């Protein structure tokens with residue numbers, strides 16, 4: 384075989400030198416717990432919360448152990464109780480239905496359309512048929528719905544929107560940051576997302592009562608006055624008694640390595656998009672490959688790329704995975720019958736009631752997905768697109 388890519392699709396960049404220095408300082412202090420502060424010391428976690436709040440443009444921010452914990456806390460703070468239906472995307476990743484199940488909710492899966500976004504007509508119908516009053520909206524792979532229409536629809540129907548921004552940290556719809564549309568937004572700082580603390584996450588909101596409930600849920604041991612971007616003490620009058628401690632606090636070490644990364648985030652969005660455009664341009668020249676449209680209202684963050692091969696059979700899709708792999712290109716295929724790696728489709732979520740989603744299933748059957756870590760150069764991305772085209776030609780000459 385002529386050409387092969389030799390980079391790793393799971394290799395992130397090293398952490399910035401100032402993040403490493405900040406981590407060493409925390410380790411030397413021995414004070415890793417967010418509330419273990421000496422007098423007058425704000426602490427890394429509180430400072431990070433204030434900085435993330437300012438960057439996001441929300442009123443409040445809470446740092447937590449993971450994006451999945453942020454989702455669970457958000458669902459509880461929005462009043463989801465065991466047995467309640469929670470609307471969500473039929474195409475998303477396992478932490479989303481997982482969070483709904485963890486709080487005892489029943490996921491009501493909503494069809495996606497060919498752009499991988501929630502089908503808003505299907506959403507309207509499911510709101511009416513299910514009676515569910517919370518939508519956990521997954522901005523899956525960075526593709527934002529028409530947020531103006533979505534919010535009109537949900538506000539009109541009395542549906543509370545929780546935004547899962549695991550893939551849209553830094554993205555915007557009509558200039559408004561993703562996460563500032565719904566009641567609460569959840570972010571992940573897990574290694575494969577847009578900032579890297581191994582594990583970690585944020586919850587942001589403009590609602591003081593929800594911020595207070597979320598803080599107590601995160602396990603604040605009544606130390607909420609030590610938070611950096613929380614509501615005033617009055618907001619905790621009931622929450623401090625009503626909410627259980629679910630121990631999901633962020634620690635000082637992770638906060639210390641995230642603060643310097645936040646300063647680089649907007650620049651990194653640009654770097655991801657250069658890589659995205661390089662792959663997209665290459666894929667667009669192939670007649671069989673369908674790329675995913677990015678609406679002009681959307682400022683996308685291209686940390687991964689998706690494409691479809693309409694008309695490909697399951698055998699051809701499997702063959703494409705192999706042909707790409709032989710060229711060093713690691714694709715994920717959402718049509719696989721078995722969950723592999725980070726990829727699973729709704730039929731694999733046995734803890735969720737089986738639901739009939741023919742439109743989503745048809746789209747997932749020929750949907751491919753690929754990570755674009757910043758460790759790749761633009762030239763790498765151009766090569767990868769060439770190799771995918773070659774692989775498609777090998778499978779379907």
Ligand SMILES: *Cc1c(COP(=O)(O)O)cnc(C)c1O
Pocket residue numbers: 449450451452475476478479521523547549550571572573582583584
């Ligand atoms: C990664 C991810 C999450 C949650 O993140 P963790 O920090 O791994 O818990 C939530 N939603 C989606 C779509 C994700 O990909």
